[in-house]
Amino acid sequence: FVLSFFQDLMIKIKSINPHIVCSLCAGYFIEATTITECLHTFCKSCIVKYLQSSKNCPQCGVKVHETQPLLHLRPDRTLQDIVYKLVPHLFEREEKRKEDFYNSRGFETQKKGQVLAGVVEKKSEPKLSCILNNPNAHQLKYDEQICLCLERFNNQPQLIFGEKYTVPSLEKKFLRCSSRVCVAQLKEILHKKLSFPRGLNLEMTCGADALSDEMSLRQVYLMNWCPRGSPMFIFYAVCSPG
Numbered sequence: 754f755v756l757s758f759f760q761d762l763m764i765k766i767k768s769i770n771p772h773i774v775c776s777l778c779a780g781y782f783i784e785a786t787t788i789t790e791c792l793h794t795f796c797k798s799c800i801v802k803y804l805q806s807s808k809n810c811p812q813c814g815v816k817v818h819e820t821q822p823l824l825h826l827r828p829d830r831t832l833q834d835i836v837y838k839l840v841p842h843l844f845e846r847e848e849k850r851k852e853d854f855y856n857s858r859g860f861e862t863q864k865k866g867q868v869l870a871g872v873v874e875k876k877s878e879p880k881l882s883c884i885l886n887n888p889n890a891h892q893l894k895y896d897e898q899i900c901l902c903l904e905r906f907n908n909q910p911q912l913i914f915g916e917k918y919t920v921p922s923l924e925k926k927f928l929r930c931s932s933r934v935c936v937a938q939l940k941e942i943l944h945k946k947l948s949f950p951r952g953l954n955l956e957m958t959c960g961a962d963a964l965s966d967e968m969s970l971r972q973v974y975l976m977n978w979c980p981r982g983s984p985m986f987i988f989y990a991v992c993s994p995g
Contacts, residue, residue, distance in 0.1 A: 773836045775799055776812055781840050783847055785833040789825045791815045830933045897932040899970050900984035920991055921947045937966035953991045
C-alpha cells in the first residue's frame with residue numbers, strides 16, 4: 754500500500770542515532786561541525802580538542818591537514834537544526850548550560866564593547882525564558898524565511914580615528930533570508946554594501962541588546978524580537994577597534 758502524503762510516520766529515535774550522535778563523546782551533536790575532507794561530523798568542541806593532538810579524522814583516518822586542520826572544519830547548521838528538532842528539550846538544556854557557564858564566571862558583568870555610543874554596554878546573555886515559553890520555538894521549517902530591516906542606529910557624525918564619520922545608510926534596507934543565517938553573515942553583507950573604512954568594528958543590535966556573531970536569526974528573533982511582528986529591526990553601528 755502507499756502511505757498518504759499527510760500520514761504521520763512514527764520512528765524510534767534510536768534508529769536514527771547513528772546519524773545524529775557524535776562518535777567522540779557519544780552525545781547528540783552540539784554545534785555540529787563537519788570535516789571538509791571526508792564530510793564526517795562531530796561536536797565542535799570535541800573535534801577541535803581532538804585535532805589538537807591528531808591531524809586525522811577520528812572516524813575514517815583521512816588526513817585533515819598537516820599543519821592547520823582547523824581550517825578544514827565547517828559548521829553544519831542544517832544538521833544541528835535537525836538534531837534540535839528531533840531530540841526533545843536538547844536545545845533548552847544546551848542554552849541553560851551556556852547560561853550557567855557564563856553566569857558562574859561573571860561574564861555578565863564584563864563589557865562586550867562600547868557600541869552604539871554607549872547605549873549598549875554589553876552583549877546580554879541569551880533570554881532563555883523567551884525560548885522556553887515560546888510554543889513555536891522549534892517549529893521553524895528548514896527553509897523558514899525571516900523579514901528584516903537593517904537600519905543604522907544613529908545618523909549623527911561620530912569621531913572615528915580622529916575624524917568625523919557618519920555611518921552610511923542602506924539604499925535597500927529590507928530583505929528576506931533564511932532563519933539559519935548568522936549575525937556574522939549580515940555583517941559581511943553590510944561591509945560589502947557600504948564599504949566601511951578599514952579597521953572599523955561593526956556592531957549589531959536588536960531590542961537594545963548587542964548580538965554575538967554566532968547567533969542565528971532564529972535565535973535573535975526568539976530571544977530579542979518575538980512576539981513583535983514582521984519585519985524584525987536590526988540596527989548597526991561602527992566603533993573604533995580596541
